[in-house]
Amino acid sequence: NAGVTQTPKFRVLKTGQSMTLLCAQDMNHEYMYWYRQDPGMGLRLIHYSVGEGTTAKGEVPDGYNVSRLKKQNFLLGLESAAPSQTSVYFCASSYTGTDYEQYFGPGTRLTVT
Amino acid sequence: TQLLEQSPQFLSIQEGENLTVYCNSSSVFSSLQWYRQEPGEGPVLLVTVVTGGEVKKLKRLTFQFGDARKDSSLHITAAQPGDTGLYLCAGARSESGFHNTDKLIFGTGTRLQVFP
Numbered sequence: 663n664a665g666v667t668q669t670p671k672f673r674v675l676k677t678g679q680s681m682t683l684l685c686a687q688d689m690n691h692e693y694m695y696w697y698r699q700d701p702g703m704g705l706r707l708i709h710y711s712v713g714e715g716t717t718a719k720g721e722v723p724d725g726y727n728v729s730r731l732k733k734q735n736f737l738l739g740l741e742s743a744a745p746s747q748t749s750v751y752f753c754a755s756s757y758t759g760t761d762y763e764q765y766f767g768p769g770t771r772l773t774v775t
Numbered sequence: 776t777q778l779l780e781q782s783p784q785f786l787s788i789q790e791g792e793n794l795t796v797y798c799n800s801s802s803v804f805s806s807l808q809w810y811r812q813e814p815g816e817g818p819v820l821l822v823t824v825v826t827g828g829e830v831k832k833l834k835r836l837t838f839q840f841g842d843a844r845k846d847s848s849l850h851i852t853a854a855q856p857g858d859t860g861l862y863l864c865a866g867a868r869s870e871s872g873f874h875n876t877d878k879l880i881f882g883t884g885t886r887l888q889v890f891p
Binding site: 666697702703704705706707710720752754763764766767768769 | 779781784808815816817818819820823863865878879881882883884
């Protein structure tokens with residue numbers, strides 16, 4: 663089992679460019695999450711999904727969009743990148759809700775210049 | 776607004792010392808999890824506490840959930856270099872009383888360095 667995988671691992675964008683981060687999980691989990699991690703801020707929830715075809719906003723959704731067309735994949739899109747979106751992005755999945763362990767991917771380090 | 780504050784933010788100690796990390800909030804949580812994160816990797820779950828006053832032990836690590844379910848602590852006995860990492864607490868907020876719709880709120884993190 664690969665668990666949770668994320669691509670790419672690193673990316674540098676110029677302001678205004680767009681990109682999509684891909685998250686895949688092979689544990690048949692219903693719930694998937696996208697977080698960003700900034701120094702001194704812990705992890706902040708961007709968007710999440712409670713099942714295939716569903717998405718919901720988290721704590722910091724502005725500037726991001728997501729899609730969950732297949733149960734195993736959760737995509738995070740940046741339509742017009744800004745320097746404030748420089749961060750490390752983590753995808754996670756869990757069996758159902760928050761009483762269950764969240765399994766995290768290795769992260770994507772994004773720099774927007 | 777950061778709902779979960781962890782202290783201390785940084786901690787550097789020698790191997791063999793004991794330490795306690797605190798996770799505090801003014802909000803009540805239905806459950807609380809502790810994760811450890813190593814550089815270049817995602818967080819990994821250590822424990823979940825659910826009942827107010829609950830104490831769980833994981834080898835040299837002792838986790839306690841406050842009676843009012845607003846705070847938690849992590850105590851490490853005889854720390855070792857392998858304990859080095861970022862420790863994150865995460866509380867589940869109950870919305871409409873249904874656990875399955877909860878979201879995890881992560882704390883600010885405590886970065887621990889244990890020197891040999």
